[in-house]
Amino acid sequence: MTTAYGSDHDAGFNGDFSDGYGGDFRTEGNGGEPARSLEEWNPTEESVRPVRGRHRVAKQRSGLARSSTVLGVGVIAAVGAGGMATAQSKPPVSISVPDSITENLPDAASLPGVGALFSDDSDKDASEDVTATTPLTSAGITAAEAEQGRTDAGEALRARILQQAEQQQDAAAAEAKAAEEAAAAEKAAAEAKKQQDEAEAKAAAEKKKAEEEAKKKAEALRLAKLAASYAVPTSSYTITSTYGQAGSMWSSGHHTGLDFAAPTGTPVKAVHGGTIKSAGWSGSYGYRTVLELEDGTEVWYCHQSSIGVSVGQKVATGETIGRVGATGNVTGPHLHLEIHTPDGTGVDPMAWLRGKGLNI
Structure with a gap:
């Protein structure tokens, strides 16, 4: 009889299990000998005989x-x-x-x-x-992840997501940093440009000021040299009438010269070196002397009480050429001075004298 184990057993076994599958079992036979337990059977390739x-x-x-x-x-x-x-x-x-x-x-x-x-x-x-x-x-695990010991697809996906998030965060941070650096650079460039403009403006102002000062110094030097060669036409005077002043006492309706009121007999001087062009009586001007300068400018001395030079005479700066008087159309002793350009146009004597460095 073949059992569920498929192996040999004692001849006295009658096929009944007393304690279920795999438990101990007993037999009664062989002259009523007491039942005995079977030992655990561990079949091997050598102990199992071919069926x-x-x-x-x-x-x-x-x-x-x-x-x-x-x-x-x-x-x-x-x-x-x-x-x-x-x-x-x-x-x-x-x-x-x-x-x-x-x-x-x-x-x-x-x-x-x-x-x-x-x-x-x-x-x-x-x-x-x-x-x-x-x-x-x-599935989906890269060789690098496998080398790092990541063999779980879920863990690898999580790691990739975290890595991608970190990369995006780093990229955003780098972009923000780049924008901040660009703004700082732009601000620095604007500040530098502002400072440069201010420096250039300051340098230009200083240069202009220096040029103006140099020009003033040059003009002062020029006037000083001119002043050495020009002289005030009289002394002890008072300016009573100026050029262009309107009034009925003048036939033209306005004053054509500059009046130096001074006592009669006060010396009249040549303002600059030149040649006497005319000297004598001249109607409403009284006794008048005309001094022609080297550039053709004419200086008229009018209302003199006396004339001390003659036509064609050359005089030097400051030389006495006559005396203050009250001849002609006058209200009192004074020197009436007129300045005419080479073309005959009358100009303001005060401005002309000051332009020669003289203080009037």
């Missing part, structure tokens, strides 16, 4: 086929469980199967729902085969 008989071989093969199928599905389930454990950051469970069983396992490609994952095409690239056999939990 003989056609019927038994077929029966055992059928049981082995069913057991192999169940075991194969169990192995796949275990592998899947190991992958799930890996996805949950748990260490994988290793499963060892005896060689006698693995030799009879069915081909994985023939299992329902699994064969589609395999291909008989032997021409595919090795990279495609590696991808097909890669566990689902490591």
